[in-house]
Amino acid sequence: MPERRVDGGAVAPARPAGVWHLLDPKWRIARARVTSVGETQRARALVLAFIGSGFFAIAFAVAERVLTYFKGAEDIGSVLAGKVLSMLLLAFSSILLLSNVVGALSTTFLARDLDQIASAPVSDRALYGARLVETGVHANWMVVLLLLPLLSAYGVVYQGGPSFVGFAVLVFAPFFALPTVVGALLTLVLANVFPARRTRDFLSVVVVLAIAALAVMFRMARPEQLVKPEGFENFMDFVAAIDTPTAPWLPSEWAADAIMAYLRGGMVQGALLKLWGTAATLVAVGYLAHRVLWARGFSAAQEGTSKHSGVHERPFVDRLFAFLPSQRRELVVKELKVFARDTTQWSQLILLFVLLVVYVANIRYLPLSGEGMTALLRQLVPFLNLAIAGFVLASIAARFVFPSVSLEGRALWLLRSSPLAMRDLLWAKFWVGAVPLFVLAIVLVLFTNVLLDVSTFVQIVSTTAIAALVFPLTAMALSFGAFYPQYDAENAAQIPTSFGGLLFMLSAIGLIAAVAWGTGRPAARWVFADHFGWQFDNARLLLPFAAVATLCALCTFLPLRLAQRKLEALERG
Amino acid sequence: MIEISALTKRYGAFTAVDSLDLVVPAGELFGFLGPNGAGKTTTMRMISGILRPTAGSVRIAGADLLADPMAAKRSLGFIPDRPFIYEKLTGMEFMRFAAGLYGAKGAAVDRRAEEFLALFDLEPWRNELVESYSHGMRQKLIIASAFVHEPDVIVVDEPMVGLDPKSSRTLKELFRRYCDDGHTVMMSTHTLEIAEGMCDRIGIMQRGKLVACGTMPELRGAHDGDHLEDIFLRLTGETIERSVAEVLRA
Numbered sequence: 001m002p003e004r005r006v007d008g009g010a011v012a013p014a015r016p017a018g019v020w021h022l023l024d025p026k027w028r029i030a031r032a033r034v035t036s037v038g039e040t041q042r043a044r045a046l047v048l049a050f051i052g053s054g055f056f057a058i059a060f061a062v063a064e065r066v067l068t069y070f071k072g073a074e075d076i077g078s079v080l081a082g083k084v085l086s087m088l089l090l091a092f093s094s095i096l097l098l099s100n101v102v103g104a105l106s107t108t109f110l111a112r113d114l115d116q117i118a119s120a121p122v123s124d125r126a127l128y129g130a131r132l133v134e135t136g137v138h139a140n141w142m143v144v145l146l147l148l149p150l151l152s153a154y155g156v157v158y159q160g161g162p163s164f165v166g167f168a169v170l171v172f173a174p175f176f177a178l179p180t181v182v183g184a185l186l187t188l189v190l191a192n193v194f195p196a197r198r199t200r201d202f203l204s205v206v207v208v209l210a211i212a213a214l215a216v217m218f219r220m221a222r223p224e225q226l227v228k229p230e231g232f233e234n235f236m237d238f239v240a241a242i243d244t245p246t247a248p249w250l251p252s253e254w255a256a257d258a259i260m261a262y263l264r265g266g267m268v269q270g271a272l273l274k275l276w277g278t279a280a281t282l283v284a285v286g287y288l289a290h291r292v293l294w295a296r297g298f299s300a301a302q303e304g305t306s307k308h309s310g311v312h313e314r315p316f317v318d319r320l321f322a323f324l325p326s327q328r329r330e331l332v333v334k335e336l337k338v339f340a341r342d343t344t345q346w347s348q349l350i351l352l353f354v355l356l357v358v359y360v361a362n363i364r365y366l367p368l369s370g371e372g373m374t375a376l377l378r379q380l381v382p383f384l385n386l387a388i389a390g391f392v393l394a395s396i397a398a399r400f401v402f403p404s405v406s407l408e409g410r411a412l413w414l415l416r417s418s419p420l421a422m423r424d425l426l427w428a429k430f431w432v433g434a435v436p437l438f439v440l441a442i443v444l445v446l447f448t449n450v451l452l453d454v455s456t457f458v459q460i461v462s463t464t465a466i467a468a469l470v471f472p473l474t475a476m477a478l479s480f481g482a483f484y485p486q487y488d489a490e491n492a493a494q495i496p497t498s499f500g501g502l503l504f505m506l507s508a509i510g511l512i513a514a515v516a517w518g519t520g521r522p523a524a525r526w527v528f529a530d531h532f533g534w535q536f537d538n539a540r541l542l543l544p545f546a547a548v549a550t551l552c553a554l555c556t557f558l559p560l561r562l563a564q565r566k567l568e569a570l571e572r573g
Numbered sequence: 574m575i576e577i578s579a580l581t582k583r584y585g586a587f588t589a590v591d592s593l594d595l596v597v598p599a600g601e602l603f604g605f606l607g608p609n610g611a612g613k614t615t616t617m618r619m620i621s622g623i624l625r626p627t628a629g630s631v632r633i634a635g636a637d638l639l640a641d642p643m644a645a646k647r648s649l650g651f652i653p654d655r656p657f658i659y660e661k662l663t664g665m666e667f668m669r670f671a672a673g674l675y676g677a678k679g680a681a682v683d684r685r686a687e688e689f690l691a692l693f694d695l696e697p698w699r700n701e702l703v704e705s706y707s708h709g710m711r712q713k714l715i716i717a718s719a720f721v722h723e724p725d726v727i728v729v730d731e732p733m734v735g736l737d738p739k740s741s742r743t744l745k746e747l748f749r750r751y752c753d754d755g756h757t758v759m760m761s762t763h764t765l766e767i768a769e770g771m772c773d774r775i776g777i778m779q780r781g782k783l784v785a786c787g788t789m790p791e792l793r794g795a796h797d798g799d800h801l802e803d804i805f806l807r808l809t810g811e812t813i814e815r816s817v818a819e820v821l822r823a
Contacts, residue, residue, distance in 0.1 A: 016643065021673045029661035032702060112657035119621035119651040120674035121643040295642075299625035302618070303584055 016123050022130035025113075044499040051502070056149045063153035071157055081154070082260035088150065089252035092143050093179060100183025101190075103139035107131045108184065108294070109191050109301040118298060128184075128290040132283075136180035144176065151259075158263035167262050170272065174279035175255045181282040188289050191297035251275055327420060331428035338407070339400075339432075342492070352396060356444065359392065363448045380527065382445075382454050382462040383520030389444050390469050390512035393437055394477075394505060401433035401477035402504055403495035405567070406485045412570075422567040426478060426560055434474040441466045457530075458523060465519040468548065472555030473508055479559030480504035482566050511555055518548040574599045574757055575620060575726055580629035582615050582781075589615040591781035592629065597759050597774075599725070602752040604772030605761040606801075608809045611778040613761045614654060617730050620759070621651035634725045647675060650724035654731045654761075656715040660704040664695055667703060668718050675722035682721060689717035692747070693740055709735040716744060726757045733764055745771055769801040779809050 070077040070084075108114075108131045117127065155164040251274075258271035317336050321329045363385065408415060415425060445466045449459050484500020495501065522544045529536035575597040582590040590612040597603040607613045618624040620631050622642055631638040634648035658667055668686035672678060690696050693713035703711065712735045719727060727748075733741055748758050748771065762768050768775055769789060776786040785792060785808055789801065798804040 016676050017674045021670070024673075025659045025662055025666070025670050028666055029659055032661040113659065115618075115621075115623055115653055115657065116651075116671070117674065118623045119646060119649065120671075121646040121676070122674060123643065296625060299623070302624055 016121055016126065018126050019129035019133070022117070022122065022126055023133060026134060048499065048502070052145075059146075059149035060153050063150045064157055067153055067157040078158075078260065078264055081158075082256055085150075085154065085259060086253050086256035089175070089256050090250065092147065093250065093252045096140060096143055096176070096179035097183055099139040100135055100179045101186050103135040104131070104180075104184040104187040105191065107135045107138070108187060109298055114298065118295075124291045124294065125287065127294070128287050132180060132184055132286070135184060136176065139180065139183070140176045144172075147172070154259065154263065160263050164262065167268075168259070171255050171258045171275065174275040175251055177279045178251050178275075178282065181279065181286045185282070185286045185289055188286075188293045188297060191301060192293050251278065328424055328428055331420075331425060332432060335404075335428060335432040352399075355392070356440075359388075360444075360448060360451070363451050380520070380524055381452055382449050382458050383516055383523065385448050385452070386445065386462045386465055386520065387512055387516040389441065389448070389466055390473070390516065391509065392444070393441055393466075393470060394473050394508035394512065396437060396440070397433065397473045397477035397508070398496040398501055398505055401429070401437075401474055402481040402501055403486075403492045404429045404433065404478060405482040405563075406487055406495050407492055409487045412487065416570070422564050426482075426564055426567070429478055430474055430560065433478065434470055437474060438467060438470045441470050455527070455530075457526065461519055461523045465515055465548065468552045469512065469515055472511060472552045472559075475556040475559045476507055476511070477504055479563035479566075480507070482563035511551070514551060515548050518544050518551070574601075574632075574634065575603075575728075575759060576630075576632040577616075577620070578630045578632075580616065580619060580631060581627045582612070582619060582624065583627045588781050590619070590626075593781075593783055595776060595783060595786070597757055599757050600752055600755050601757055601773045602748055602771060603757070603759045604768035604775040605759060605778065606763075606765070606768055606775060606805060607761075607778035611809075612781040613778055614730055616778070617651075617728050617759070617761060618653075620728050621649060621653075622646055623651075648725040650719035650722065650727045652716055652719045652727070652729040652732060654734075656711070658703045658711055658714060661702055663700050663702055664690060664706070664714050665699040667714060668721055671718035672721040675724075677722040685723075686717070686721050689720055690714075692743060693717055709737055709740065712736060713740055720747075720751075724756070726759070727751065729758065729760045731761060731763070733762060733767060765801045765805055775801065777805060777808050784808050 066084075067081055070080045073080065151168055154160070155168070160167070254271040254274045258268050258275070260266075261268045261271065317333055317340075321332050324332065442463060445463050446459070449462060454462075480500050480503055481495075484498060484503070486495050486498055496504075522541050526536055526538075526541065528534070575595070577593055577595040580590055580593040580595075581588065593612075593616060605613050605617070615624060619626050620633070620638070622638055622645070626639075631645070633645040636644035636648065638645040659670075662670065665683075665686060668690070669678070669682065672682045672686065687696065687699070690699050693716070695710060695713055695717070698706065698710065703714070706714065712732075716729070716732060719729070732744060736744065745767070748760065752758055752773070760768075760772070774786065774788050775792060776783050778784065785796060785804070787795065792801070792804050793799065796804045796807060798807060
């Protein structure tokens with residue numbers, strides 16, 4: 001073995017750095033994050049753990065109940081359970097593949113520590129192995145957490161026993177490795193075709209389009225028909241439909257087959273062999289591809305930064321806001337330009353559009369004309385719709401408005417050192433967020449109300465209520481974002497997943513519930529009175545409606561005022 | 574030593590480095606100068622194996638960087654202009670990690686790392702997370718980490734940025750002695766006084782080409798000027814006085 005002499009006459013082996021050496025800092029970083037937290041972070045972690053446990057308990061309870069119901073259907077219960085598992089795993093696989101592609105691009109081509117590693121004698125095998133593990137952990141952990149309560153329910157309902165835990169690990173280790181390996185391979189090829197910095201933008205759009213297509217297909221396919229046998233000609237057609245493999249050549253089907261076979265005491269070797277064999281083969285293929293393509297792709301990734309975008313000097317948006325005073329105009333125009341030129345934001349917009357399509361489709365397919373559904377009840381659905389639409393708006397505000405202050409990030413020095421009032425900055429951000437949300441809210445509620453065929457009174461009340469909700473939701477998102485900023489975040493999408501984002505969503509849900517209740521309850525009384533010809537004094541609407549209006553106004557101005565103080569305090573600090 | 578032959582880097586139609594030939598022998602401290610965008614950083618990133626050349630070759634201590642990158646990189650220590658350090662590692666952990674990338678580890682590495690940390694007054698901070706370090710302290714940590722595995726060649730891009738006067742002096746002495754011991758240092762800098770005072774030879778790049786190269790007496794003789802600043806400005810075509818006056822009047 002070659003030897004390397006270092007100071008003091010001691011000798012250390014010159015073995016190249018291995019996979020574990022490259023992973024060592026990541027592990028130490030994770031450990032430091034856990035051990036070096038203060039009281040506040042500890043309290044936050046507890047709150048998050050509590051919410052996480054709540055989610056686990058609810059997901060487990062729902063899954064357990066559904067599976068117990070399936071198990072009760074003697075002939076087809078386990079077939080149905082297997083079908084649901086394979087469909088879930090198929091959906092998870094597509095999400096995993098896409099998140100692994102984006103993850104691999106970050107860890108293998110764009111990570112900031114790659115300069116140091118690329119200039120050191122690190123073997124291809126070590127780099128490939130280490131980045132595969134890192135990508136896998138980053139891209140898969142959320143789906144692992146989602147899967148845990150569901151698998152636990154399968155294990156409990158079908159009495160898998162303690163050994164089921166070990167078997168599930170045996171099945172899901174290759175199941176999760178596969179999208180990581182395929183994602184890395186795909187990224188390797190793409191990074192050699194496109195410069196990596198553009199590929200990420202390109203992929204973000206691809207990812208979102210793919211998820212979008214999946215969501216729309218899933219919704220349009222109406223899987224709920226599977227549990228409505230009356231939709232089929234006869235029972236045999238129904239059994240045939242659910243017994244047909246969703247995708248027999250995909251690992252999701254093999255994993256579902258293995259799990260169900262184990263729980264029903266069947267043969268599991270075939271499915272396990274397929275999973276492990278494919279994973280091992282693809283790891284080998286991925287390594288060979290890495291050896292040939294990585295250095296070229298990484299070099300190209302450095303070059304991607306030097307491309308010019310060729311942006312117009314005086315775009316339309318500059319002229320559009322020419323009427324504003326110069327400081328405010330510059331702020332508004334800057335916000336819009338930065339948003340429009342960040343392709344990760346476009347991808348989020350596409351995702352949003354798809355979610356809205358799915359949402360409207362759900363309203364369209366609501367069984368409002370069937371047995372037991374009266375015209376009276378149909379008048380009350382819009383207030384449920386109001387609450388859900390409010391939640392959609394809050395989610396959008398969390399994604400686009402909440403990160404707004406954080407995104408100033410390292411450029412905040414420019415704003416803080418200029419003679420700019422923080423009030424102007426906040427109001428510019430407020431209007432840039434509120435106006436599109438307002439338009440969206442009105443269109444959404446008007447359109448869904450038309451689909452629901454509601455009366456003019458209900459239409460007016462619910463549309464006014466959603467319009468009134470937009471302003472406090474925007475102001476609260478901005479304010480929570482200012483109180484819990486993440487100036488160092490590399491990606492805007494990560495910012496709302498913070499503790500501050502969670503607090504905003506909880507507060508927003510409280511406000512939405514208050515507005516939906518405050519408008520829905522008196523409106524329902526009016527609708528009942530109108531329907532049954534009872535006496536109703538319209539003045540009884542005034543107090544609750546005024547209370548809702550006051551609440552919305554308070555939740556708009558107060559958070560903005562607090563955020564202003566917070567930013568001004570930052571100025572002094 | 575570093576041997577560069579016909580090294581070229583093109584970004585589409587733009588040529589960042591244009592057929593560069595250069596040899597930096599063992600024991601030499603070579604200063605690499607040039608205005609912003611001249612191609613210095615691109616050259617250094619090609620020498621360190623981060624960027625692939627469009628054409629040409631680089632040999633580090635006799636090993637061809639493209640044909641045998643592992644052997645070439647084993648002899649190299651690279652200090653980039655915008656270094657990344659893991660914020661949640663301590664200074665000592667980072668030193669160990671950096672040495673480990675070159676296969677050096679064990680008590681001897683720890684001892685050498687501690688010596689370098691002490692040299693740059695980082696010893697009291699060795700077990701603190703990097704996130705608590707100032708800009709200058711991070712720069713010193715990166716420099717120290719490049720020396721731990723005892724490379725034959727150090728390639729360093731703008732090492733003096735952010736250093737206090739004492740550290741700056743320590744670094745100058747370190748580079749000088751390292752070269753006197755038979756190692757090679759290639760350093761880019763915008764501080765012409767440092768280059769003039771420290772370097773054995775100086776190369777000036779302009780628009781991807783090496784427009785001058787030699788010792789200070791050789792440069793003075795060939796380019797008519799007493800000071801490096803005069804020679805540099807003449808070769809790179811800077812017209813400061815006229816530009817400043819025009820801009821201020823505008």
